[in-house]
Amino acid sequence: MELVYAICVGFMSACGIFLMLRGHTFTLVIGLTLLSYAVNLFLFASGGLTIGAPAVLNSSENYADPLPQALVLTAIVIGFAMTAFAVILAMRGRADLGSDHVDGTEPFDPLSEEKS
Amino acid sequence: MSLFDHLVIFPVLIPFIVAVVLLFPSLNNSLNKQRVVSITANILMIVVAFSLLFKVQEQGIQVYALGDWSAPFGIVLVADLFSVLLVCLSAILGLAVTLYASAGEDKIGAFFHSLIMFQLMGINGAFLTGDAFNLFVFFEVLLIASYSLMIHGGGKQKTQANIHYVFLNLIGSSLFLFALGTLYGTLGTLNFADMADKVPLLSDNELLIAKSGALLLLAVFGLKAAMLPVHFWLPKAYSSTSTSVAALFAIMTKVGVYSIWRVHGAIFGDQAGELANIALPWLWPIALLTIAAGTIAVLASKSLKVLCSNLVIVSVGTLLVTISLNTVQAASAGIYYLIHSTIACAAMFLLAGLIQQQRGQAEDRFVAARAMPQAGVLGFIFALLAIALIGMPPLSGFVGKALILQSVTDASQAMWVYPFILLGGLVAIIALSRAGTSLFWRSNGENTSAIKGHPMQYIAIGLLVAILPLMVIFGGTVTDYTQLAAEQLKTGLSLQQLNEVAK
Numbered sequence A: 001m002e003l004v005y006a007i008c009v010g011f012m013s014a015c016g017i018f019l020m021l022r023g024h025t026f027t028l029v030i031g032l033t034l035l036s037y038a039v040n041l042f043l044f045a046s047g048g049l050t051i052g053a054p055a056v057l058n059s060s061e062n063y064a065d066p067l068p069q070a071l072v073l074t075a076i077v078i079g080f081a082m083t084a085f086a087v088i089l090a091m092r093g094r095a096d097l098g099s100d101h102v103d104g105t106e107p108f109d110p111l112s113e114e115k116s
Numbered sequence B: 001m002s003l004f005d006h007l008v009i010f011p012v013l014i015p016f017i018v019a020v021v022l023l024f025p026s027l028n029n030s031l032n033k034q035r036v037v038s039i040t041a042n043i044l045m046i047v048v049a050f051s052l053l054f055k056v057q058e059q060g061i062q063v064y065a066l067g068d069w070s071a072p073f074g075i076v077l078v079a080d081l082f083s084v085l086l087v088c089l090s091a092i093l094g095l096a097v098t099l100y101a102s103a104g105e106d107k108i109g110a111f112f113h114s115l116i117m118f119q120l121m122g123i124n125g126a127f128l129t130g131d132a133f134n135l136f137v138f139f140e141v142l143l144i145a146s147y148s149l150m151i152h153g154g155g156k157q158k159t160q161a162n163i164h165y166v167f168l169n170l171i172g173s174s175l176f177l178f179a180l181g182t183l184y185g186t187l188g189t190l191n192f193a194d195m196a197d198k199v200p201l202l203s204d205n206e207l208l209i210a211k212s213g214a215l216l217l218l219a220v221f222g223l224k225a226a227m228l229p230v231h232f233w234l235p236k237a238y239s240s241t242s243t244s245v246a247a248l249f250a251i252m253t254k255v256g257v258y259s260i261w262r263v264h265g266a267i268f269g270d271q272a273g274e275l276a277n278i279a280l281p282w283l284w285p286i287a288l289l290t291i292a293a294g295t296i297a298v299l300a301s302k303s304l305k306v307l308c309s310n311l312v313i314v315s316v317g318t319l320l321v322t323i324s325l326n327t328v329q330a331a332s333a334g335i336y337y338l339i340h341s342t343i344a345c346a347a348m349f350l351l352a353g354l355i356q357q358q359r360g361q362a363e364d365r366f367v368a369a370r371a372m373p374q375a376g377v378l379g380f381i382f383a384l385l386a387i388a389l390i391g392m393p394p395l396s397g398f399v400g401k402a403l404i405l406q407s408v409t410d411a412s413q414a415m416w417v418y419p420f421i422l423l424g425g426l427v428a429i430i431a432l433s434r435a436g437t438s439l440f441w442r443s444n445g446e447n448t449s450a451i452k453g454h455p456m457q458y459i460a461i462g463l464l465v466a467i468l469p470l471m472v473i474f475g476g477t478v479t480d481y482t483q484l485a486a487e488q489l490k491t492g493l494s495l496q497q498l499n500e501v502a503k
Helices: A002-020 A025-045 A066-097 A108-116 B003-021 B031-059 B081-099 B112-128 B132-150 B155-188 B194-201 B204-225 B231-238 B243-249 B252-267 B280-302 B304-325 B330-357 B375-390 B396-409 B411-442 B455-473 B475-491 B497-500
Strands: B060-063 B076-079
Touching: A002 A025, A025 B155, A066 B132, A066 B155, A108 B081, B003 B031, B003 B060, B003 B076, B003 B081, B003 B112, B031 B060, B031 B081, B031 B112, B060 B497, B076 B081, B076 B112, B076 B243, B076 B497, B081 B330, B081 B455, B081 B475, B112 B132, B112 B252, B132 B243, B155 B194, B155 B204, B155 B231, B194 B252, B194 B497, B204 B252, B204 B280, B231 B243, B231 B252, B231 B304, B231 B455, B243 B252, B243 B304, B243 B330, B243 B411, B252 B280, B252 B304, B252 B330, B252 B475, B252 B497, B280 B304, B280 B411, B304 B330, B304 B396, B304 B411, B330 B375, B330 B396, B330 B455, B330 B475, B375 B396, B375 B411, B396 B411, B396 B455, B396 B475, B455 B475
Parallel strands: none
Antiparallel strands: B060 B076
16 A cells, blocks of 8 residues: 555656746646645545544544544645745746746747748 | 743744734724734834843743643743844844834734744744744744735735745645654654754664755755755845835744754754754755855845845855754854844845835836935945945944955865855945945935935834944954854753753
8 A cells, every 4th residue: 555655746746846847827726736645645644544543542542643634634725825826926927927927938949930 | 939930931932922912903093003003012022032032141041831842742832042142132023113113014914013023933933943844833834924925915926926936835845744754763862952862873774864854944945044955936036025024034934043053053953863964965065055056146136125125045055054054153153143144134225125115116226217305314324235235334234244255264165165255245235335435326216206215214224223333342252152152052952961951
């Protein structure tokens, strides 16, 4: 199970980072969302993966670490708020700057010049 | 329990409550009422911060267990000499910024005073917290307030700088969480004192994982502090935002430096066994190169605000040098320099705002323009601040730099530190004197249309400028204090001591 979990988190982070390396705010937001999903799963697993055990002390012999669950809850809320802000900012940037490139203008691309 | 026992949480609580109160209808509608409430709150915060400082000085480190849950299960706030000093610094800066903004800059958009309060809450919380995850939460509080403050008033330039700033910091926050997860997975705790206890006990196969987590944290804090490979966002962000916000941001990079000190100087410090001083091999070249990069950028700056932003980068580099020297002496010098550079840079940003106001179209760019109506006063303040920022006697910049150079004892280290810091000072002389001549002397004709500075703005700058000579006159007291703070930072508390103090 650990292996599948690790591969999922790793693949999601890789996709997130790939998307973030594009220069446009839209892909950047999607990439950030994926990365924050990945980081939430990662945090969740940081206390070790336990199956079929409640995150409560003294109720059974076996229990899951409750702290990562509290951490991940906080991280989800914060991540969600930040993504909302990023989306609004991306829209504002598109409206103010007339381009959704993060630098405000499309960089000069010599290849596309030659074609046209 | 008297109210005095809860003093530690007040620097977080006051700005939070005031920020919320400022959003209520009767205050929300009237800017004048907001100004009065906000300035009163800031004065109250200075009083609270300094009474906390005296309390910590008399009774030693104060630990406040939130909800009376003992560490490591609950979250604690730890007020030691270093963190309390920075809380005082942020309170003073907060008052100056609010005063300056009350002269009219808070009019350009809504909720300015509320946002400043939230920002101060985040900054104070980040300084006081004794828990790594709580540090993350306070970082987010101060960041989301800073996102909105930076774009406050709107405009093309601000939006553009804000996009870079926001997205970089969002990526930084994700990495922060990855690092925390890694550290929690290996250490099983996120309480600073507990972490410091457990780092030497790590088993061999956990060592590498913990090390990668710690170094990832260094990258995250480095991004906030604007150290070398990740400092490119700073000049644009600081120079395009409004004046008072830029001045407040002078302490934001210091939050990053403070965190590096806390985590890599103390938790992964000398007593950390296998992982002792893991950040030092990285910090050492990065610190020197940050000074170099900042210095080159200082020479290339075309306006006063950009120049000042680049001086912030130089000061961050200098502070990183003191961290990587890794002695109590250097840390003490670093703390002194931290206070000085924050105040001097903030005052310079405020002054740049006044100059921008009085030069009309030319703003604060280094071009010939009509003379400023109040050129005499502004020129005098500029000269004072330039002396402080360069590090010439008699102001505190000189004392700070002298202390740093004095703390370098090893000849091989001195060979690197001396030229970088001294050449940085020389370049600052050239850049600032060039800036001064073109701003104040290369003028053509009288300027009648420009607005004169508001008295509140002068009070704000005067408040900050007055601290610089005071830091020299009371230099002995201040350095005694920073010495104690540095010793406390190096030794730290174990979890057991922490819980004893909390009782």
